[in-house]
Amino acid sequence: MDTIHVALFDDSKQIRDSLGTLLSTTPGIGLCGCYPDASNVSAKVAACKPDVVLMDIDMPGMNGIEATRSLHTERPDLPIMMLTVFGDEDRVYESLRAGAVGYLLKNNDPNAVLDAIREVHAGGAPMTPSIARKVMQHFQRNDLSADAEHVALSAREKDVLQGLVNGLSYKMIADKLGISFETVRSHIKNIYEKLHVHNSAEAVAKTLKGRLLE
Amino acid sequence: MDTIHVALFDDSKQIRDSLGTLLSTTPGIGLCGCYPDASNVSAKVAACKPDVVLMDIDMPGMNGIEATRSLHTERPDLPIMMLTVFGDEDRVYESLRAGAVGYLLKNNDPNAVLDAIREVHAGGAPMTPSIARKVMQHFQRNDLSADAEHVALSAREKDVLQGLVNGLSYKMIADKLGISFETVRSHIKNIYEKLHVHNSAEAVAKTLKGRLLE
DNA sequence: CCCCGTACCCCCCGAATGTGGGATTGATAT
């Protein structure tokens, strides 16, 4: 399978025509679907089976961000790349949060477009440095609190802690793990001591902020 | 201030010489410090006052990742860029988590190095698509749970919830906010109803996963 | 004017939690 099948969503006929032609005439890349809007996006994608989706951010009806969110929820492994114009960083950022893996500027030169498609298909995430920086800020923000602590929890303690994070009561954790209520309490005591906390809320907060369950 | 001051940490004399020469002879960029190791990194940085730090990942003594973590904790706004060799994605990724904003391949051509420095100084985050994809995966992972919910908490409810996240008991929250214990309980009850949760652990988990306090 | 949401306060009661002791296994390290 060496041809990358691409589906294109864009309300501008001009873009569809120019990008569509580019894609279908490039060896190794094929246009398998071309749509002016993203309504029923999952049905359309199911019909044309693309390897990569190009999605305009601005579209009438269902906009590209919502379509991306919906499609990404359903098909997390299908890479979606946004099409946008220069300077629309906020919405690009929103799109990335919604599940897009990268984006393309519409006025990019044809080679950049093709490169980006190949890159995405190969598992990359093309983006400009300024967007990457925004992403990085979110990415790093959490590590401030529990940075160096690196607590060593046993496997069983992690199970119990995961239960707490999921909002389960001691009894429910016991049932779920097939152990006794008292054992859960024991584990919790040990966990609290290791984390230096005194209640479940603080334990969960420390767990999530410090990514102790990864 | 149009000259970008760069500090360079690398244990290889060859790299220090070649990169150092490149940096000091380029208009608009200046080398303000050049060190073979990252011990006492914050003192060194305080001494030479760089705008951008270039940090080798591999160094004897304190390695570049730890140095980055320490420096980033102390000076979150100082951009740090890692120096590495091709294929070391895991450690690049770790570095980004530790606070670096991007990285450079050591065998990059000189123009790429200079471009990256300028980009970082301008607020960008240069990285290759494959690293960006890794970052994106972490970035997107959280939003799955509480995506569309977007609960509207009142200002006071957020105060109380913040208290829970900080591990405070009802009584401590009451003291901190200068309201009565019973009022805290009222707020908590309302919060639980809005979040559809039944205990503090679940509330904290939902809050942190869904970013409800931003 | 009345309704609704917000913030604030109060009571009761049963269930859950936090903390302080234990104990017993089995595996692993010394």
Place this chain on the structure above:
DNA sequence: ATATCAATCCCACATTCGGGGGGTACGGGG
């Protein structure tokens, strides 16, 4: 072999929570 430690279980006790009521005051919309 002996110590250590994770994992399992148990009890007792005080405190905290969670859910159910109830209330006042204030302000903005309908």
